[in-house]
Amino acid sequence: MVVFLILINTINVFSQEKIDSLQNKTYIELADAFFNEDDNKDTIAATSYATYFLDKAKKEDFLERIAQGFNLLAHIHKGQDKLNYLDSIIQYTKDANLKEYPLEAYIHKTGYYYAKRDLKKALDNCIQANLYADRSDNENQKIRTKFRIGLIKTRLGYYEETLEIFKDCADGYLKESSDNSYLTSLYAIADTYRHLKLLDSASFYNEKGIKTALSKGYEERYYYFLLNEGANQYDKNNYQKSIDYIDRAIPYLQKINDKPNVAMGYHFLGKVYKQLNDNEKSELYLKKVDTIYQETSDIHPELRSGYEILIDIYRKNGDTEQQLLYIEKLLKIDSLLKSNYEYLTKKLTKEYDTPKLINERDIIIKKLENKNIYWSISLLITLAAFGVVLVYNYKRQQINKKKFEEYLSSQKRIDKPIEVKSDELLISQDIQDHINLGLEKFEKNKGYLNDSISLNSLAKQLHTNTNYLSKMVNHYQEKSFGSYINELRLEHTIERLKTDLVFRKYSIKAISEEVGFKSPESFSKAFYKKTQLKPSTFIKQLKKEG
Structure with missing residues (x-):
């Protein structure tokens, strides 16, 4: 209903004389007019051109143009309206043999859900996009689909796999002279090398990205490479360089309201100052990370270690209330990450894995409540229970191993000879x-x-x-x-x-x-x-x- 009212209102804005003047325009002319208004930030006029484009296509029953009309409308709308237009493309074209659709809609839906950090829906749509990409001869769409698969795999921690994906995408974008997408791929390559701890390679691609962004006039990309190199310099133990890079990047990221990457910058500043033994500044920046998380409900797995640092600071300061507060927050984050990043769970709990955090929390609560008398009993019960669990798990593993070996040695499908004849079937x-x-x-x-x-x-x-x-x-x-x-x-x-x-x-x-x-x-x-x-x-x- 909201979408319908928007379309009616935008059409009413155009006078009948203006609508009549559009009747003789071709689809290309209407699209050019749309993008011209979009460039000028005139959403009402752009919507009117897109609406007329779609109406013309429907009257002529021109399926490919209908899909393009919905795509134009999706381009200038946000939220649920955007999804509705993309779903309309899929509904109209899912059984058609078109070159670009519904693949284009699935690519956009993947990007939409990835930006929302709904990785499950992003992956669902990316899988659908990949199915159509396999049949497509559109190299650009194939590259964009492949890149999105790489992004999701990176989020799940598969850096070895995604490195080759991003390199292939960079080569493809370079051949197409798609500068902005090429820079995005370079960033992904640099970030992947950083996670693989190949830090000189990460610096090489960051510097390459910085130079290319400046020469091509892509200011936004320039600052992202600065941020990434700041993180990379931290891993190289070059703490002052890390601060310099990040301090240059954060003001721009704040300007464009990119809170997730601002949080990433604060995270590394917090880690840098911890290494420089400035706990006050470390605490300040890491608490800023938590503030952004509370606002956005989105946290990258890499930021988890900042909470560990805060817990360590408060433990050493004897501030049990703050220590308990951030243990509770970290437990919630672990629960969130476990549900959203199943494949990453085993990598997320290093110094403060969930069982240890739960145990530490219980100890602090008991201290605060002056119930020290129960601590040793609780510990003994926990250890005893842990021993029982260990024995049970060992026996279960042995049983499973035996079943596994028995299956591999004996469970083989025996195909009956296809030549066997039988008169019992009463079939010639x-x-x-x-x-x-x-x-x-x-x-x-x-x-x-x-x-x-x-x-x-x-x-x-x-x-x-x-x-x-x-x-x-x-x-x-x-x-x-x-x-x-x-x-x-x-x-x-x-x-x-x-x-x-x-x-x-x-x-x-x-x-x-x-x-x-x-x-x-x-x-x-x-x-x-x-x-x-x-x-x-x-x-x-x-x-x-x-």
Whole structure:
């Protein structure tokens, strides 16, 4: 309703004489007029041109132009209105064979959700974009999709993988002379090298980015490279250089209200001053990081260590109230990061992992409440419970290992000879041979990975009927059609888990979707029935086996 009212109001702004003058304009002329008004920051006029563009396309039933019209409107709107326009593109074009759509809409939705730090939705849309990108001959769209995949993987900590992705993207943008996107890729490369602790390489790309940004007139990019090099100089233990770089970057980032990167600058200043033994300034900057987090509810995993520093400062100062306050905050952050960054959980708890924080918090509370008498008892109970858990986990691991080894040695699918003839089916031998040949091709092409495959759809593919196909599967495979499909999917999954290290890192939900199951629950249930192990346990055992 909001979008509809906006369109009506903007059309009413244009006089009938102005609308009449648009009737003879081509789509290119209307688009040029739109971007001219957009450059001039005249949103009302730009919306009117985009609305007329879309209306003209709908009247002419010109699908590609309809998609372009929605894309123009999405370009100048924000929030839910923007998403509505992008969803309209997808709805109109999802079954069409267009070059740019709906891929363009999925790329924009990925960027939208990534900026909101809703990584789950960003990844969902990025996966859809990647599916369409594989079929597209538009190199720019392919690069942009690949870059967004790299961003998400970086957020999850896969720096080795993303380095090559970003380098490929930089090469692609350079060939296209897309300066702004090229600079974005250089920044991503420099930041990835920094996380990999290849600090000289990070400095090389930061300096390259600084020079390119200045020569091409991209002021914003220039300041981001300054910030990144400031962080890099901290890692090199060049603390004064780190301060100089960051102090030059922060005023501009504050000017454009980029709070996440302002927080990143404060974080490294806090760490620098901690190394310089200036706890007062360290505390000041790290508390500014927390203030921004409270405002935005967004925190990068890298900023977690700042809370550890604050806790350490308050512990040494004997300020138990502040120590407890920041322990509580860190516990909440860990909980948030665990839910949003499942793959990063193991990397987030170094000096103050969650169990240690909980224990430390309980100790402080008991001290504050003068309940020291219970401390030793609680500690003994905790240690005893911990010992029980250790024994239980050890026995469970041994059982899982035995199940895993038994499965690998004995659970192998035995294909019945496709040449076997049977008169029991009451199906002519020619038809049997035809269906068997089709099933061989179906298995070879991995058609079972399609989550929409059914007895009916496969019968149509094989040019037979469901009765014949069902009988053939029941007779030769000795199982129902559904069990046959699931068996193929599970065998494919297990073989891929054995050989594909990247596939092992997928979530159970992602694996289940990749191999055609409707839900993670149905996948896990079928996997356990086949192997007597949960998928996550099976993957852990594979990792232990090397």
